[in-house]
Amino acid sequence: MVRMSRVLPLSGFPEWSPQERIVEAHVVRELRRVFELHGFGEIETRAVEPVARLSGDSEAAKEIYTLGRLNAEADADAKLGLHFDLTVPFARYVEERQGQVQFPFRRYQIQKVWRGERPQEGRYREFYQADIDVVGRDQLPAHLEVEVAVVMARALAALPIPAVTMHVNNRKLVEAFYRGVGVSDVSGALRSVDKLAKIGPEGVAKELAAQGVSETASDAVLALAAIKSSDVGFVEAINDLWETSTLSPGFEEHQVALAEGIAALTALVSGVNAAVPGCAVADLRIARGLEYYTGSVYEAFVEGHEDLGSICSGGRYDSLVGGGGFPGVGLSVGVSRLVGRIIAAGLATATRSVPSAVLVAVVEEEARGASAAIADRLRARGIPTEVSPNAAKFGKQIQYADRRGIPFVWFPGDGADGEVKDIRSGEQVVADAGSWEPPAEDIRARVVPG
Amino acid sequence: MVRMSRVLPLSGFPEWSPQERIVEAHVVRELRRVFELHGFGEIETRAVEPVARLSGDSEAAKEIYTLGRLNAEADADAKLGLHFDLTVPFARYVEERQGQVQFPFRRYQIQKVWRGERPQEGRYREFYQADIDVVGRDQLPAHLEVEVAVVMARALAALPIPAVTMHVNNRKLVEAFYRGVGVSDVSGALRSVDKLAKIGPEGVAKELAAQGVSETASDAVLALAAIKSSDVGFVEAINDLWETSTLSPGFEEHQVALAEGIAALTALVSGVNAAVPGCAVADLRIARGLEYYTGSVYEAFVEGHEDLGSICSGGRYDSLVGGGGFPGVGLSVGVSRLVGRIIAAGLATATRSVPSAVLVAVVEEEARGASAAIADRLRARGIPTEVSPNAAKFGKQIQYADRRGIPFVWFPGDGADGEVKDIRSGEQVVADAGSWEPPAEDIRARVVPG
Numbered sequence: 001m002v003r004m005s006r007v008l009p010l011s012g013f014p015e016w017s018p019q020e021r022i023v024e025a026h027v028v029r030e031l032r033r034v035f036e037l038h039g040f041g042e043i044e045t046r047a048v049e050p051v052a053r054l055s056g057d058s059e060a061a062k063e064i065y066t067l068g069r070l071n072a073e074a075d076a077d078a079k080l081g082l083h084f085d086l087t088v089p090f091a092r093y094v095e096e097r098q099g100q101v102q103f104p105f106r107r108y109q110i111q112k113v114w115r116g117e118r119p120q121e122g123r124y125r126e127f128y129q130a131d132i133d134v135v136g137r138d139q140l141p142a143h144l145e146v147e148v149a150v151v152m153a154r155a156l157a158a159l160p161i162p163a164v165t166m167h168v169n170n171r172k173l174v175e176a177f178y179r180g181v182g183v184s185d186v187s188g189a190l191r192s193v194d195k196l197a198k199i200g201p202e203g204v205a206k207e208l209a210a211q212g213v214s215e216t217a218s219d220a221v222l223a224l225a226a227i228k229s230s231d232v233g234f235v236e237a238i239n240d241l242w243e244t245s246t247l248s249p250g251f252e253e254h255q256v257a258l259a260e261g262i263a264a265l266t267a268l269v270s271g272v273n274a275a276v277p278g279c280a281v282a283d284l285r286i287a288r289g290l291e292y293y294t295g296s297v298y299e300a301f302v303e304g305h306e307d308l309g310s311i312c313s314g315g316r317y318d319s320l321v322g323g324g325g326f327p328g329v330g331l332s333v334g335v336s337r338l339v340g341r342i343i344a345a346g347l348a349t350a351t352r353s354v355p356s357a358v359l360v361a362v363v364e365e366e367a368r369g370a371s372a373a374i375a376d377r378l379r380a381r382g383i384p385t386e387v388s389p390n391a392a393k394f395g396k397q398i399q400y401a402d403r404r405g406i407p408f409v410w411f412p413g414d415g416a417d418g419e420v421k422d423i424r425s426g427e428q429v430v431a432d433a434g435s436w437e438p439p440a441e442d443i444r445a446r447v448v449p450g
Numbered sequence: 451m452v453r454m455s456r457v458l459p460l461s462g463f464p465e466w467s468p469q470e471r472i473v474e475a476h477v478v479r480e481l482r483r484v485f486e487l488h489g490f491g492e493i494e495t496r497a498v499e500p501v502a503r504l505s506g507d508s509e510a511a512k513e514i515y516t517l518g519r520l521n522a523e524a525d526a527d528a529k530l531g532l533h534f535d536l537t538v539p540f541a542r543y544v545e546e547r548q549g550q551v552q553f554p555f556r557r558y559q560i561q562k563v564w565r566g567e568r569p570q571e572g573r574y575r576e577f578y579q580a581d582i583d584v585v586g587r588d589q590l591p592a593h594l595e596v597e598v599a600v601v602m603a604r605a606l607a608a609l610p611i612p613a614v615t616m617h618v619n620n621r622k623l624v625e626a627f628y629r630g631v632g633v634s635d636v637s638g639a640l641r642s643v644d645k646l647a648k649i650g651p652e653g654v655a656k657e658l659a660a661q662g663v664s665e666t667a668s669d670a671v672l673a674l675a676a677i678k679s680s681d682v683g684f685v686e687a688i689n690d691l692w693e694t695s696t697l698s699p700g701f702e703e704h705q706v707a708l709a710e711g712i713a714a715l716t717a718l719v720s721g722v723n724a725a726v727p728g729c730a731v732a733d734l735r736i737a738r739g740l741e742y743y744t745g746s747v748y749e750a751f752v753e754g755h756e757d758l759g760s761i762c763s764g765g766r767y768d769s770l771v772g773g774g775g776f777p778g779v780g781l782s783v784g785v786s787r788l789v790g791r792i793i794a795a796g797l798a799t800a801t802r803s804v805p806s807a808v809l810v811a812v813v814e815e816e817a818r819g820a821s822a823a824i825a826d827r828l829r830a831r832g833i834p835t836e837v838s839p840n841a842a843k844f845g846k847q848i849q850y851a852d853r854r855g856i857p858f859v860w861f862p863g864d865g866a867d868g869e870v871k872d873i874r875s876g877e878q879v880v881a882d883a884g885s886w887e888p889p890a891e892d893i894r895a896r897v898v899p900g
Contacts, residue, residue, distance in 0.1 A: 015496055022491075065517045144839065355486035355487075384486050
């Protein structure tokens with residue numbers, strides 16, 4: 001049907017076995033469930049955008065997959081590329097539909113994205129992302145910065161992974177502090193602090209010096225980045241640091257913004273920890289290099305799997321689109337990286353490789369209709385069932401079920417419906433297909449700790 | 451956040467509003483539910499395949515989107531293209547995993563595919579397909595040709611569309627008949643008969659003549675194609691035609707295959723109609739030009755929407771992969787075309803545009819916590835709930851709910867939980883957030899006839 005050519009797995013394009021796909025589908029379903037429980041509606045956007053739009057963010061431009069056509073007139077579809085995140089298409093979607101969308105617009109989006117990363121970096125080139133955002137028209141209340149973090153913390157807590165810690169910070173706070181201690185290029189300083197884990201405090205200090213930041217200011221910036229607390233302890237630490245730092249002339253004008261930022265971060269840490277105890281950590285080193293964040297910023301890590309890096313991040317931004325006027329706040333999860341780790345580390349597994357809870361055996365080919373009728377009576381009550389593809393010896397048919405993890409085999413009887421066997425325990429009982437129920441936990445393939 | 455560039459809808463890349471997306475998600479969920487109820491497990495394959503593999507089927511080659519990289523070393527990802535169906539990637543998946551997969555392998559797959567069609571043809575260039583197949587190793591029992599059709603008929607019957615008619619035929623039957631009446635180029639004749647609707651009997655006769663088919667054979671071929679019955683009436687019609695036709699020397703050797711084909715088609719029509727009454731029609735003109743079909747062939751149409759063409763098709767094939775050894779049978783639905791029609795023709799609609807069943811009003815910003823606590827108690831019982839983004843006058847908050855179709859607004863009270871209002875009827879009752887339930891049909895956005 002398909003002509004042969006060498007079969008080569010493509011590095012960076014993950015594909016799961018049927019049993020692993022059950023785990024992935026479970027993760028997607030749980031995210032979806034929690035998002036919808038909190039009133040987030042779903043959208044899907046097309047996979048392609050004009051390259052001009054995609055490459056607006058020049059950092060990512062080199063990773064864009066562009067589209068061409070085989071044997072087509074040149075330029076027929078020139079200038080289209082695959083989206084590399086869900087933010088660019090969401091911004092375009094909102095811009096296109098600003099007359100129809102109800103603001104504030106709460107949406108979630110779970111789709112594949114593509115990045116032409118170098119395969120040797122071991123990164124995915126095709127992967128699922130899951131985003132939630134709330135976007136306003138002209139204004140967006142600050143309490144939504146707490147709410148999206150709470151929703152995401154709950155969604156991540158529903159997944160079969162160890163505890164997630166959400167490291168949070170506030171751009172307003174950091175900016176006010178930096179200006180107060182005399183840093184003029186705040187963006188530059190943020191970009192350097194963002195590299196703290198990579199290059200260490202000395203490396204950051206060196207970069208700051210190169211940016212013309214004084215040594216005392218640089219010390220203060222690094223001291224701020226060292227503050228971390230899982231409760232409101234950070235407040236005192238920042239206030240102490242502020243009082244003992246050498247402040248620049250005119251520092252008073254930043255004092256109000258600093259207090260506002262501290263209050264916002266306090267509300268965020270308390271709010272998230274009230275919803276998912278122990279989840280939020282105020283971490284003043286979280287900078288997130290991207291310039292468009294203006295309030296809360298988030299970066300989440302999985303306990304014991306910090307090597308994965310941040311598995312979920314985001315923040316508050318002043319406008320979703322370049323023209324302004326659409327302030328929002330959002331978080332994005334790297335779903336495939338999580339699923340890849342769940343599978344590779346055996347954190348969770350599906351109880352079987354197929355949906356079927358029951359295999360109805362076939363006594364002889366001529367009696368296939370009787371088996372099919374039993375299967376239909378089970379299906380009518382929502383029990384996933386398949387009929388044996390052949391009328392082999394019962395031992396063979398049991399083996400068919402066993403290899404797929406199907407827990408029950410139904411043997412049709414003469415006249416009556418017959419008997420059903422739990423092939424794990426060997427227990428076999430006379431049963432009626434119109435009323436027999438497997439234990440609730442056996443009806444569907446479940447995802448359980450590995 | 452994203453630099454501005456002109457926003458242009460792209461022809462052929464459909465995108466739905468949040469309310470329309472609920473309809474699409476419902477269609478996907480129903481297909482998935484019925485497939486899993488019948489024991490089909492899900493796989494997802496990567497979006498890309500080597501172009502050499504995709505273009506094996508040269509007919510589709512011109513529609514392939516190839517991938518390039520912006521600002522990358524030339525050829526870094528050369529020779530990858532987006533899949534244009536789910537059969538090519540499924541074949542590659544089975545080939546790659548033939549040592550791990552359990553045969554017969556029952557799988558479903560619901561993913562987007564891409565085709566670089568000319569936009570002026572008004573066809574989608576990105577769309578969802580949903581495929582089911584059962585693939586064996588070396589052999590595959592014929593009864594599965596009935597089973598996959600039954601499963602698909604049931605899945606289509608679960609969708610919010612008018613009745614679907616599945617036109618079925620059998621390649622063995624047709625081939626035996628053609629050979630019996632003296633057609634030597636069976637594939638050529640099939641390709642011509644496949645154009646019957648487009649070019650009419652005269653056009654087909656002309657093509658057959660050009661292929662060297664005699665006039666009496668051509669008449670017989672066209673007479674066979676005219677046979678159609680929603681019951682087993684076609685059997686007598688074929689037998690009559692066979693007996694009155696001028697048969698070629700050596701016709702006896704095709705008589706057994708003809709009888710086998712008739713028996714298979716009889717089983718198929720009866721089986722599908724027993725499961726979904728009135729769904730199957732034996733239609734001897736169904737040819738399906740693709741050469742790899744060797745048994746049952748299927749083409750399904752939506753009553754009153756025949757202009758959509760076949761919305762689901764497939765058949766039995768001797769091998770999924772070019773090397774042979776993987777016989778299978780499968781059907782594929784064009785999901786996006788169905789959804790597009792459901793939306794455009796108003797066949798169904800979602801009861802609201804957001805998941806939320808309840809909006810909890812906020813009395814004053816300082817009391818937001820009380821509203822959030824009520825929302826959490828509702829969510830704990832699975833009721834999708836959101837909290838008003840502001841503490842505007844209640845009239846404004848009700849308007850917020852009304853615009854999104856949220857049926858209930860909860861007004862927190864002093865001390866007690868407060869009252870909940872059905873904003874459609876105006877009815878308002880005192881309620882406890884730990885026990886109040888909306889009517890079952892209001893808990894989730896539902897898809898109802900338009």
